[in-house]
Amino acid sequence: MSSKGAKKTMTMRRFGAVRQYRSGRWTASYLDPTGLRRRAEETFETKTDAEVWLSQVEADITRKDWRDPDAGAVNFGEYAANWVAERGVSALTEELYVRLLRLHIEPTFGGWDLDEITAPRVRAWRAERLDTTGAPTTVAKSYRLLKAILETAVDDELIRRNPCRIKGAGKETSASGQVATVEQVDALAVAIGIRWRLMVYLGAYGPMRPEEQAELRRRDVDADNLTVTVRKAAPELATGKRAEGPTKSEAGKRVVVLPEFLRTDLQRHLDWFAERGPDGLLFVGEKKAPFRRSTFGRKWRKARGTVGMPDNFRFYDLRHTGHTLSTRSGATLKDTMVRAGQSSERAALIYQHSDHERQREVAGGLDRMVRATREKQRDQQKKGLSGAEVVRGS
Incomplete structure (x- = not known):
């Protein structure tokens, strides 16, 4: 070592030691809790600055807040x-x-x-x-x-503090959460074709996630009692592989009571399109292949365009539609959370499961609201037709 940078004096303290270089700068060192000698990575202008640094290290060790300076050297x-x-x-x-x-x-x-x-x-x-x-x-x-x-x-005590401290940076502000009307849901169900019609209705009035519907089996459907049991999910990965597994959360496992107006659609789908046998998939394509997100996506976009819905109205927005319509028909937040299979740590502390009888009441409220809306639409169409006949007759 050059004499220019050689250490000049050393002062021992109750905790650690400080030394002065010939340059006039000061350094500090101490024994860590494992007995290893540690030296400050920086030098100090004055002896007081070096001693203050040692005092801070000593306080961290006393409070058990000390972190190995090399711990964070992990890629x-x-x-x-x-x-x-x-x-x-x-x-x-x-x-x-x-x-x-x-x-x-x-x-x-x-x-x-x-x-x-x-x-x-x-x-x-x-x-x-x-x-x-x-x-x-x-x-x-x-x-x-x-x-x-x-x-x-x-x-893991590899770093002292999380450097991600930007308030609100993790909050999403997407354009999702749009709500369709009863008329628009009906129009989408018609436009997408009879094979996938029920999927639209289950998305809105279930309301079920597409990956949950993709794994529904014939044995999950009780057509007499109008219930569908959600047991598993089968999301599709970017590779096209179906990742069969559990639902998004434990709350996702549920029995959904359907509104009465879906009885005909449900039975017809079972008779015409579902695979045979108890384990037969409820939704399969024209070539009897399992539901595919890519194929269905093309049909969904075409139906959305036919109906005149905005391009950013996603299939998932049918779930938000279901939340909103259920609430309008008299369901509580607890009811809609259970029906949609939603959960969170906070919700788990606040909400108890809405019982099966209450879910039947929610489905009944949905049924009455949808039927009333459809009846009103038919009346308006009849009035419009009558007016047109009067014009033609004059």
């Missing part, structure tokens, strides 16, 4: 991959995580260590993603995923 890309593998999430959710990491997170953070990801860098990354992609919903999902991964890193 983010490797840590994130292990994080996803250890979650035990559904195949569809895992596919989403992997895609968000590959397209939006790892290009920036994949080569960095965990402790190199700072709050300013997270803010810069988010701003760049918003500007480049123009997709705030996707950026919000990516931010939530990054925050969840780094929160686990905090729990």
Whole structure:
């Protein structure tokens, strides 16, 4: 070592030690809880500054807040991959995580260590993603995923604090949640074709997720009592593979009571289109293949255009329609949550299961409301026809 940078003096303290370099700068060191000598990564202008730094380290050790300075030297890309593998999430959710990491997170953070990801860098990354992609919903999902991964890193004591601290950054502001009218639901059911008609109605008046309907079997349907039991789900991955498995949550396993006006549609679908045998799928294509999101998507877009619905009205928006119509017919929030198979930690503490009899009342309210709306529409059509006949007769 050059004499220019050699240490000049050393002062021992009750905790740690401070030394001065010939340059006049000061350094500090201490024994960590494992007995390993640790040295400050920076030098200090004065001896007081070095001693203040040691006091802060001592306080962290006393409060058991001390973190190994080298703990965060873990590659983010490797840590994130292990994080996803250890979650035990559904195949569809895992596919989403992997895609968000590959397209939006790892290009920036994949080569960095965990402790190199700072709050300013997270803010810069988010701003760049918003500007480049123009997709705030996707950026919000990516931010939530990054925050969840780094929160686990905090729990693992690899970093001291989560650098994802942007208020509201994980909130989605998508255009979903649109509501169709009874007339529009009927029009969509007609336009999509008789084979898929029931699927539209179950989406709105179930209200069931498409991946839940994709796994419905003949044995799940009780046509006499107008009930459908949701036991599993079969979301379709980007590869086209059906990922058969549990419902989105435990609340997803439920018995849905259908409104009376669907009796004919339900029985007709069982007679004409469902696979035979107790385990036969309820919904299959013209070539008897299982439901496919891509094929159905084309039919859905065509039907939506025929009816004149906006391009951003998704099949999932039928569920929101079902929520709204159920509420208008007298259902409570508890009733609609149970009917739709929704749950959350907060909801689990507040809401108890709406019993089967109450679900029959909700279905009855839906039935009365839809029938009244249809009757009103027929009356208006008759009046319009009568008016046209008067004009022709004059």
